[in-house]
Amino acid sequence: NAGVTQTPKFQVLKTGQSMTLQCAQDMNHNSMYWYRQDPGMGLRLIYYSASEGTTDKGEVPNGYNVSRLNKREFSLRLESAAPSQTSVYFCASSDQSPLAGDEQYFGPGTRLTVT
Amino acid sequence: SQKIEQNSEALNIQEGKTATLTCNYTNYSPAYLQWYRQDPGRGPVFLLLIRENEKEKRKERLKVTFDTTLKQSLFHITASQPADSATYLCALNSGGYQKVTFGTGTKLQVIP
Numbered sequence: 001n002a003g004v005t006q007t008p009k010f011q012v013l014k015t016g017q018s019m020t021l022q023c024a025q026d027m028n029h030n031s032m033y034w035y036r037q038d039p040g041m042g043l044r045l046i047y048y049s050a051s052e053g054t055t056d057k058g059e060v061p062n063g064y065n066v067s068r069l070n071k072r073e074f075s076l077r078l079e080s081a082a083p084s085q086t087s088v089y090f091c092a093s094s095d096q097s098p099l100a101g102d103e104q105y106f107g108p109g110t111r112l113t114v115t
Numbered sequence: 116s117q118k119i120e121q122n123s124e125a126l127n128i129q130e131g132k133t134a135t136l137t138c139n140y141t142n143y144s145p146a147y148l149q150w151y152r153q154d155p156g157r158g159p160v161f162l163l164l165i166r167e168n169e170k171e172k173r174k175e176r177l178k179v180t181f182d183t184t185l186k187q188s189l190f191h192i193t194a195s196q197p198a199d200s201a202t203y204l205c206a207l208n209s210g211g212y213q214k215v216t217f218g219t220g221t222k223l224q225v226i227p
Contacts, residue, residue: 004158035217040123042219043159043204058214090158101147101166101208104215106158 001026004107006091012113013081021076021110023091031094032074033058033104034066036087043090049074050097081114088112117142119218121205127224128195136190136221138205143216145207148181148188153202153220162203163190195225 007022025032034046045058049068063085065077074093078085088111092104120139128134138148147166151159165172165181165188172179178191192199202220209216 033214040219042119043206043217045214045216048214059216092158101149101164103149103161103164104159106160109156109158 003027004091004093004105006107006110008110009108010111012115014115015082017081018077018079019081021089023075023107024073025093026072027093027105029093029095031097032068033092034076035090035092036060037090038087046076083114086112086114119205119207119216121218122221123219125222125224127226130195130197130225130227132195134192134195134199134223136203136223138188138190138218140186140207143207143209145209147208149206149215150179150190151204151206153204159204197225197227199223200225
């Protein structure tokens with residue numbers, strides 16, 4: 001099992017460019033998440049999907065869109081990148097919703113720089 | 116406002132000693148609290164979960180306590196080893212919400 005995979009690992013964008021971060025999990029998990037991690041800020045939830053076909057905003061959704069393509073895949077799109085979106089992005093999945101207390105499995109992260 | 120606080124300064128301890136990391140929270144009533152380990156350049160890895168009705172949980176050399184009166188969780192690593200050096204994150208469920216909120220983490224350095 002590969003667990004949670006993310007592509008790309010690194011990306012440099014110019015302000016205004018768009019891109020999609022891809023995430024896939026092979027654990028048959030229902031819930032998937034996108035976080036960003038910035039120094040001194042901790043992990044902050046951008047969007048999550050409690051089950052296939054549903055998505056909800058997290059703490060910092062502005063400037064992002066998501067798609068839960070199927071049970072395995074959850075993508076994050078930056079329509080018009082801004083320097084404030086320079087960060088490390090992590091995708092995660094869990095078997096049940098956070099209400100159940102299930103552990104989250106994280107991918108290796110995407111390091112994004114917007115110039 | 117709601118806050119989760121972990122020591123922002125790194126914790127340095129001697130190999131073989133017990134490391135104790137603190138997670139304090141305000142204006143939350145968490146149903147549970149989780150601890151994760153994060154190595155540089157990698158995603159967090161789940162270690163332990165403790166629920167609001169549990170005082171203590173153990174797993175091998177790890178022990179977590181949860182005091183809902185003090186609004187605090189302590190994470191202990193006994194007989195620490197250099198391989199335990201990493202950043203440790205606490206996270207809690209905000210009760211009724213479909214999300215977990217993370218602290219900023221404490222960096223632990225175990226010195227041989």
